[in-house]
């Protein structure tokens with residue numbers, strides 16, 4: 001989701017800034033004002049205050065966190081909010097009230113040039129005399145990050161619904177969520193059923209875990225359009241054919257999100273003209289934005305996510 005969401009936030013943030021400048025004649029002048037801009041987090045807002053506006057501002061980005069966890073030997077998991085709070089408190093305590101921009105720049109440069117991830121240049125570092133990690137020879141033990149669990153996998157069929165002219169149905173995805181605003185084939189989200197699972201009926205204990213945002217997005221991604229299409233396929237007893245013989249486990253298109261791998265299995269379905277008109281009417285009635293376009297036109301004229309390009313190029 002990262003890059004598309006970032007681009008959307010950048011655009012939204014730029015528009016917000018233009019509106020603020022139109023209204024006030026200037027950029028926001030407070031930390032809160034910057035934090036209200038889409039895509040600007042507390043550290044970016046602090047950096048703008050300190051370095052852009054030469055006011056008081058605190059930064060605590062990845063580079064600064066690495067320096068601080070080593071210097072103070074903070075051994076909490078850096079991905080946990082308790083550790084983040086501790087690091088912010090330390091950054092606030094260390095940041096001078098005057099010239100906080102110089103301090104912020106120095107901390108960022110330290111993290112980027114000396115206190116680097118793999119082999120920090122401690123002998124050149126101005127903090128070496130009171131850095132705990134250096135004194136203990138444990139520089140690269142920090143920052144502490146809990147080992148990542150392997151990502152779970154989720155599975156979907158990507159329906160290549162083709163009319164007799166070789167045009168394919170494309171849906172514009174809702175603005176929020178995976179591939180927001182881009183165009184996609186209709187997807188049928190399905191439960192993972194693997195050959196090995198079918199063979200041995202293992203009792204699976206559901207694991208207690210935090211539901212992460214992209215998991216929620218996955219659940220919500222079964223859009224209205226896809227519900228209409230999937231119900232219509234069932235009503236019409238139309239069964240899509242898998243375009244390859246692979247099991248879903250080995251589905252040819254793999255799309256990795258932050259917290260799960262998403263496997264897409266293309267499935268082809270030729271639909272006769274009368275049925276196309278019926279389905280299109282249903283989609284129009286539900287205000288769904290869709291197009292019937294052949295591969296080339298879709299490729300050339302629609303904003304397609306990488307996974308969809310892989311499907312049409314396969």
Ligand code: SF4
Pocket residue numbers: 067070071114115116120121122125126127128129131132133134139
């Ligand atoms: S002494 Fe080494 S580990 Fe400590 S802050 Fe400097 S570069 Fe980082």
